[in-house]
Amino acid sequence: MHTNSFGKKNTQPRTWPLCLLILGFCTACGVTGNKDFTQPERAVLVVHGGAGVIDRAKMTPELEAEYRAALRTALLAGHAILSEGGSALDAVSATILPLEDSPLFNAGHGAVFSARGTCELDASLMDGEGPRAGAVAGVMGVRHPILAARAVMEKSEHVLLAGSGADAFAKQQGLETVPNEFFHTERRKKALEQQLSDSKHGTVGCVALDGAGHLAAGTSTGGMTAKRWGRVGDSPIIGAGTWAQDGVCAVSATGWGEFFIRGAIASSIAGRMRFGGQSLKEAASQAIYGELTDLGGTGGVIALDGEGRFTTPFNTPGMFRGWVTQAGQVTVHIWKEE
Numbered sequence: 001m002h003t004n005s006f007g008k009k010n011t012q013p014r015t016w017p018l019c020l021l022i023l024g025f026c027t028a029c030g031v032t033g034n035k036d037f038t039q040p041e042r043a044v045l046v047v048h049g050g051a052g053v054i055d056r057a058k059m060t061p062e063l064e065a066e067y068r069a070a071l072r073t074a075l076l077a078g079h080a081i082l083s084e085g086g087s088a089l090d091a092v093s094a095t096i097l098p099l100e101d102s103p104l105f106n107a108g109h110g111a112v113f114s115a116r117g118t119c120e121l122d123a124s125l126m127d128g129e130g131p132r133a134g135a136v137a138g139v140m141g142v143r144h145p146i147l148a149a150r151a152v153m154e155k156s157e158h159v160l161l162a163g164s165g166a167d168a169f170a171k172q173q174g175l176e177t178v179p180n181e182f183f184h185t186e187r188r189k190k191a192l193e194q195q196l197s198d199s200k201h202g203t204v205g206c207v208a209l210d211g212a213g214h215l216a217a218g219t220s221t222g223g224m225t226a227k228r229w230g231r232v233g234d235s236p237i238i239g240a241g242t243w244a245q246d247g248v249c250a251v252s253a254t255g256w257g258e259f260f261i262r263g264a265i266a267s268s269i270a271g272r273m274r275f276g277g278q279s280l281k282e283a284a285s286q287a288i289y290g291e292l293t294d295l296g297g298t299g300g301v302i303a304l305d306g307e308g309r310f311t312t313p314f315n316t317p318g319m320f321r322g323w324v325t326q327a328g329q330v331t332v333h334i335w336k337e338e
């Protein structure tokens with residue numbers, strides 16, 4: 001299994017000379033492959049905050065700065081876990097938590113409204129080791145749906161719990177519960193009243209690679225503005241909106257969920273790599289610019305492979321996205337041309 005030096009704190013001093021010797025030998029022979037994590041195209045954690053038609057007229061410099069700062073804070077939260085030797089799974093959860101609490105994003109507090117005026121939240125988490133997965137759909141009273149998804153994975157024998165059963169399970173597991181009004185914001189209420197399509201974006205997602213070479217992915221959303229109540233999108237559907245498989249890739253999607261479900265977009269990227277021999281970049285590009293676009297869908301993915309290569313293709317004018325390198329260097333982008 002691939003390992004990088006990230007988070008390795010237990011190396012005994014006496015083993016260093018031997019390690020250096022082996023490293024030097026391997027590098028000379030080229031057997032370590034191309035794993036230089038100082039290259040700009042390598043990252044240990046990638047985040048998205050939704051894809052879509054982001055209205056430039058409404059994006060004041062102040063608001064844009066807020067989005068960039070929120071993504072940066074989230075990236076650094078995940079990076080802190082990894083740099084202490086923590087797991088990719090913990091890093092994904094830690095990255096998504098502040099985004100669920102931010103009113104800027106369509107997840108947790110700040111989620112979009114369904115047609116009946118409720119916030120109905122979907123989330124999923126997948127651990128590339130195993131693999132294991134957990135998800136919740138249509139929860140209405142759990143402050144952090146990503147933690148509920150994790151509890152399903154770790155504390156139940158199921159993968160997906162929905163509706164009141166999922167809310168009851170989260171409560172039973174001791175997760176923080178809140179009234180549905182906790183998620184409500186004026187901005188999203190206005191979006192529902194005016195059926196503003198550009199305000200439905202802001203689903204959040206994260207993929208991470210830890211020092212042991214494990215991959216993880218998570219996604220959390222309020223879904224789409226004015227969705228029919230009871231509608232479940234791609235975000236809690238393992239294989240559609242989220243996928244992680246050690247040695248292959250981790251993927252989190254955002255966009256028009258029905259199309260991601262029909263194309264099983266997230267797992268199709270892993271399939272293209274495993275069975276078609278494609279690189280991460282080729283696989284993700286074909287899934288978004290080929291399959292999703294051909295189906296008539298809009299959106300994008302963040303994807304990371306077991307070597308730290310990543311890609312963020314999307315067929316919309318913008319996607320909130322960012323990544324952090326092993327050394328802690330953060331990059332955040334919003335627009336296509338960035």
Ligand code: ASP
Binds near residue numbers: 201203224235255
């Ligand atoms: N994919 C989400 C859904 O369809 C929405 C989004 O990502 O904007 O529920």
